Amino acid sequence: MVELSRNDARTDKVTAGQVDEGLKLCARYGLxxxxxxxxxxxxxxxxxxxxxxxxxxxxxxDRRRVPRS
Incomplete structure (x- = not known):
């Protein structure tokens, strides 16, 4: 099993965007x-x-604008 840390770059940008939208909805409308x-x-x-x-x-x-190569 691959171990991920809090600082690992997000690899799935679509899911990351959906999670971000969900967090915005949570802040506005609730869980x-x-x-x-x-x-x-x-x-x-x-x-x-x-x-x-x-x-x-x-x-x-993510702090980096461009991921490390």
Missing amino acids: HPALLFMEQVGVPRPVALRVLCSPEHYRQR
Whole structure:
């Protein structure tokens, strides 16, 4: 199993964008609408629950504009 750290670059930009939108919905409308949105757009339920229920695990924006090669 590959171990990922909090600083690893996001590899799935689509899912990352959907999670970010879900977090915005959570801040505005609450947990349940955000979870429903994430499930509808295909974010895996364990991922959605982890980011919605554990703010300390939210990824911060990637600091690099261009990933290392």
